Amino acid sequence: MYNILLQSHSGIRYLVILLLFFSLIWSFVAWLRNAKFSRFDNILNLTTTISFHLQLILGLILYFTSPLVLFKSETMNNEILSYWTIWHAFMMIISIALVTIARISVKKLQDDMRKHQSIVIYYLLVIVIVFSALLMSGRGIM
Numbered sequence: 665m666y667n668i669l670l671q672s673h674s675g676i677r678y679l680v681i682l683l684l685f686f687s688l689i690w691s692f693v694a695w696l697r698n699a700k701f702s703r704f705d706n707i708l709n710l711t712t713t714i715s716f717h718l719q720l721i722l723g724l725i726l727y728f729t730s731p732l733v734l735f736k737s738e739t740m741n742n743e744i745l746s747y748w749t750i751w752h753a754f755m756m757i758i759s760i761a762l763v764t765i766a767r768i769s770v771k772k773l774q775d776d777m778r779k780h781q782s783i784v785i786y787y788l789l790v791i792v793i794v795f796s797a798l799l800m801s802g803r804g805i806m
């Protein structure tokens with residue numbers, strides 16, 4: 665159970681990163697071109713948000729099954745335990761929250777330019793947070 669969850673969570677990371685970069689570049693080009701926010705843009709944004717929410721669900725289940733998530737006094741003195749118990753979950757939840765805020769703003773904003781702009785700004789922040797968290801894990805980004 666733990667291994668299947670870890671492998672799925674680890675594998676979906678590639679999808680999440682791919683969608684994140686593709687969406688960012690796509691929205692940036694659309695913003696520069698003053699393009700309309702199309703049906704495709706909406707589906708791309710929704711798919712990216714769903715992929716992050718899927719990571720959240722798997723991550724939460726993993727959180728309660730992983731041997732590296734430990735609520736003991738020695739956790740804070742151990743780099744690996746403190747990373748998986750606190751920092752990974754904390755940073756990834758922030759990134760998922762930002763992706764969700766970007767989705768909400770896309771739905772609320774009326775102006776198409778502002779929608780593209782909002783995706784670019786939020787996703788840039790998300791990339792910085794996700795990559796920092798993955799670098800901190802010591803298991804590499806890819």
Ligand code: HEM
Nearest residue numbers: 674677719720723724726727730731732748753756757803
């Ligand atoms: C964008 C969201 C996320 C990404 C890209 C991500 C990525 C990863 C990666 C790459 C691993 C290592 C897998 C491996 O070594 O095979 C991992 C493990 C893990 N993640 Fe996430 N994660 C995300 C969100 C979350 C969230 C929100 C939580 C908890 C609430 C979480 C909890 C965990 C746990 C507990 C482990 C297992 C550590 C272990 O037992 O080895 N993740 N994650």
